[in-house]
Amino acid sequence: MLSDSEAAELLSFLTPSTRPDVKGRATEYILGLSGHRDGCRFLQSKPDLIVALFVLTSDPSIAIVKDCYHIFINLSADETLHQVLVKDVKVLPVLFKNLLDPEYPFSDQICTILSNLTRHEKTCKTVFKELQEEVGLAQLVQIFCTEGYNKKAKLHYLGPLLSNLTQLPEARNYLMDKDRCVVQRLLPFTQYEASVVRRGGVIGTLRNCCFDYAHHEWLLSDAVDILPFLLLPLAGPEELTEEENEGLPVDLQYLPEDKKREGDPDIRKMLLETLLLLTATKAGRQTLKEKNVYPIMREFHRWEKDVHVTAACEKLVQVLIGDEPEEGMENLMEVEIPKDVEEKLKEADAKEREELEKDREVKTKPNDSPPLICAGTIRISYFVSYQSRN
Amino acid sequence: MASSEHSDSDDGMDEFMDKFKTQRYKNAFSENNWKEEFDKIPMFMKKAPEEINPQEYPELACLQSIIHDEDRPPEEQAKSLKDEGNAYFKEKNYQKAVVAYTAGLKKKCVDQDLNVILLTNRAASHFHLGNMRSALNDATAAKKLKPDHLKALVRGAQCCVELRNFSEAMQWCDEGLKVYPTDAKLRELRAAADKHRRAAERDARKAKSKEKKLHGEKEALLSAIKARGIKLLQPAKPPQNGSDSEDEDERSSAAIAELSLDGLSSQEVTGAQVCLDEEGSLHWPVLFLYPEHQQSDFISAFCEKNCFIDHLAVMFEELPPWDADRKYLPQNLQIYFEDEQKETLYQVDPEISLLKILQHKRYFVKAGTPSFIVLVKGSSYWKQFLSGRKINGL
Numbered sequence A: 001m002l003s004d005s006e007a008a009e010l011l012s013f014l015t016p017s018t019r020p021d022v023k024g025r026a027t028e029y030i031l032g033l034s035g036h037r038d039g040c041r042f043l044q045s046k047p048d049l050i051v052a053l054f055v056l057t058s059d060p061s062i063a064i065v066k067d068c069y070h071i072f073i074n075l076s077a078d079e080t081l082h083q084v085l086v087k088d089v090k091v092l093p094v095l096f097k098n099l100l101d102p103e104y105p106f107s108d109q110i111c112t113i114l115s116n117l118t119r120h121e122k123t124c125k126t127v128f129k130e131l132q133e134e135v136g137l138a139q140l141v142q143i144f145c146t147e148g149y150n151k152k153a154k155l156h157y158l159g160p161l162l163s164n165l166t167q168l169p170e171a172r173n174y175l176m177d178k179d180r181c182v183v184q185r186l187l188p189f190t191q192y193e194a195s196v197v198r199r200g201g202v203i204g205t206l207r208n209c210c211f212d213y214a215h216h217e218w219l220l221s222d223a224v225d226i227l228p229f230l231l232l233p234l235a236g237p238e239e240l241t242e243e244e245n246e247g248l249p250v251d252l253q254y255l256p257e258d259k260k261r262e263g264d265p266d267i268r269k270m271l272l273e274t275l276l277l278l279t280a281t282k283a284g285r286q287t288l289k290e291k292n293v294y295p296i297m298r299e300f301h302r303w304e305k306d307v308h309v310t311a312a313c314e315k316l317v318q319v320l321i322g323d324e325p326e327e328g329m330e331n332l333m334e335v336e337i338p339k340d341v342e343e344k345l346k347e348a349d350a351k352e353r354e355e356l357e358k359d360r361e362v363k364t365k366p367n368d369s370p371p372l373i374c375a376g377t378i379r380i381s382y383f384v385s386y387q388s389r390n
Numbered sequence B: 001m002a003s004s005e006h007s008d009s010d011d012g013m014d015e016f017m018d019k020f021k022t023q024r025y026k027n028a029f030s031e032n033n034w035k036e037e038f039d040k041i042p043m044f045m046k047k048a049p050e051e052i053n054p055q056e057y058p059e060l061a062c063l064q065s066i067i068h069d070e071d072r073p074p075e076e077q078a079k080s081l082k083d084e085g086n087a088y089f090k091e092k093n094y095q096k097a098v099v100a101y102t103a104g105l106k107k108k109c110v111d112q113d114l115n116v117i118l119l120t121n122r123a124a125s126h127f128h129l130g131n132m133r134s135a136l137n138d139a140t141a142a143k144k145l146k147p148d149h150l151k152a153l154v155r156g157a158q159c160c161v162e163l164r165n166f167s168e169a170m171q172w173c174d175e176g177l178k179v180y181p182t183d184a185k186l187r188e189l190r191a192a193a194d195k196h197r198r199a200a201e202r203d204a205r206k207a208k209s210k211e212k213k214l215h216g217e218k219e220a221l222l223s224a225i226k227a228r229g230i231k232l233l234q235p236a237k238p239p240q241n242g243s244d245s246e247d248e249d250e251r252s253s254a255a256i257a258e259l260s261l262d263g264l265s266s267q268e269v270t271g272a273q274v275c276l277d278e279e280g281s282l283h284w285p286v287l288f289l290y291p292e293h294q295q296s297d298f299i300s301a302f303c304e305k306n307c308f309i310d311h312l313a314v315m316f317e318e319l320p321p322w323d324a325d326r327k328y329l330p331q332n333l334q335i336y337f338e339d340e341q342k343e344t345l346y347q348v349d350p351e352i353s354l355l356k357i358l359q360h361k362r363y364f365v366k367a368g369t370p371s372f373i374v375l376v377k378g379s380s381y382w383k384q385f386l387s388g389r390k391i392n393g394l
Helices: A004-013 A019-032 A037-044 A047-058 A062-076 A081-086 A090-098 A107-117 A121-133 A135-144 A158-165 A170-175 A181-189 A195-209 A213-220 A224-234 A242-247 A265-278 A282-289 A293-304 A306-322 A339-359 B012-020 B036-042 B058-067 B074-090 B094-106 B114-130 B133-146 B150-162 B167-177 B184-227 B250-265 B310-313 B354-356 B380-386
Strands: B282-290 B295-304 B333-339 B344-348 B371-376 B390-394
Touching: A004 A047, A004 B380, A019 A037, A019 A047, A019 A062, A019 A293, A019 B250, A019 B282, A037 A047, A037 A062, A037 A081, A037 A213, A047 A062, A047 A081, A047 A090, A062 A195, A081 A090, A081 A107, A081 A121, A081 A242, A081 B310, A090 A121, A090 A135, A107 A135, A107 A158, A121 A170, A121 B058, A121 B354, A135 A158, A158 A195, A170 A195, A181 A195, A195 A224, A195 A265, A213 A282, A213 B167, A224 A265, A265 A306, A282 A293, A282 A306, A282 B036, A293 A306, A293 B354, A306 B333, B012 B150, B058 B114, B074 B094, B074 B114, B094 B114, B150 B167, B150 B184, B167 B184, B282 B380, B282 B390, B371 B380
Parallel strands: B282 B371, B344 B390
Antiparallel strands: B282 B295, B333 B344, B333 B371
């Protein structure tokens, strides 16, 4: 790595008044450093460099600004740098201010950085707090849901940002505020074809929200009506009988012949998990049974080829067609499980995963969902999106 | 009344009071209709009269002219008119309220807040009268003057819902929620508009699916007819539904349209049309004509596999009332069809199927309803009918 004097020299090249070609070389070099772990750790020890780089995000040269933003995306992907970025460099106020600007050309990069910063709970809490102070989650959702808010940036990565934020109960409560209209605005995006990132982010957000079973009744009521938006991506063009059709939610009736299902298997799995979460309470189970979710799942099961997704579908179907649990066990999220049963369940689950893994390439995806029934209260594991290094 | 105890008081009160026993009070209400007279005094009126006749209600007319004095500044006049409108609104006299608010707006006063209220109130009046378009216009104008006026925003959304313009209703709600994020009415309206919108989309999908099914059935019918080599006579008039038919099969759908048009235009006016059954057989509406007696019989569904003798045997089991000569016995009947183009009559063998007849190279189905002439063999009418005509035998 660089010596202290070399680092100091590098720092001197990172001032706004430096010759553009020198500036450019310096930022290029640092971009290279930020691409791997050692480089990041080195930069962590030199906060002055990072501060200088952040100042350069206002540089007149677009190439320099672009490089700088890429550096920050890489730095934010490494959790050990989060404190430096947020506390020492104080990136958040500037990032939020630029995000609100409908003309800012690098808003997509900002969204990616924020998404990375919110992966882990600690920094997520800090980001959320500052977000509420400077922008407000409602406004963030508004920006996200306004088509063409920023002509130069698509803002799709606000999706993963939202889903990361919802690992915090305070963010979920704000999103599901009964007196406001916030979560409702996200629902149409479960079928947003133009971006898998946006779509996945929204569905991840909804999945996290459904961990709070206290909100289930409201989510399933007319005030929000979350169910059709979860089912539509899973519903296909197959014709159902007149009777089955009439019992479905309005949005799922008489679907056209060219109706396509969600293409990404991970998203399909998330949708099924969200539906499964909604069956935790007796009222939720009743609603899903009444609204003819079963026929949709039946046709889906016939169509689905991915083993992991099929497994999730089967879990849901089991609840839909199974008997009601005994008295005292109606809320599946609160069931007390005896130790030995818990052990057996864990074993069975592990075995199932092993078998499924044999058929599928292992991808690095942290925070996979645990089985629904666990010891004591449910082990909370939220969907948090993974941003890879550039 | 009069106190008997203090008869000799100093102030003359007793004498004064005693007078009432004998003297009438001047300008008193008449005993008979004091109630009506009571109601005429402005202060005690429960309800204002529709029209104020200065002769009958001089006090009211006076008050009115004070209120509507043209010399007062426009703001004051407009405010009075607003109050007047509000009073009418309370009485549910929405027509009059509209008049008052309109007059208030005409004053064109510079107080925009007042104008916004006049517009919003007029919008409410129009809403209750069912004039949704006018109400929406007023709400829009109010919103333009004051974009954060909650009543205008709510009213605009409500009008859009009544006009079944649900997407626009949601836009109004969202505009409102930006300024008033916790307003319950806006939130409820938005949810309701969204529900209606999605129901309307479902209805459109349902209609489309039914139309497609119907179209498919029509296509199947036409191709079944074509496959059998049966010729349909095209009418002289051009198809009427040119703009409605889809581009891809304009020709076939035009032909189907004609088929149904013609089927319905048949004189029997039964709406009966040829149809395809589950086994793939066609059933035709068929006319039997009896020119001798100017009579006809209509079979609504003659299966192509059946032959004439089957139907004739049933139809003439009991001789019809118009058959005075009692001669229309099944075994005596002869069936013909007419080739109009060649002006030729073709005799039909009653023992062969309808299908075979329809497939005859000179048979054209007219108006979607095959028709056949029935005569009694050897009768004088028969001789007369067939003389001088070209006939093609069996």
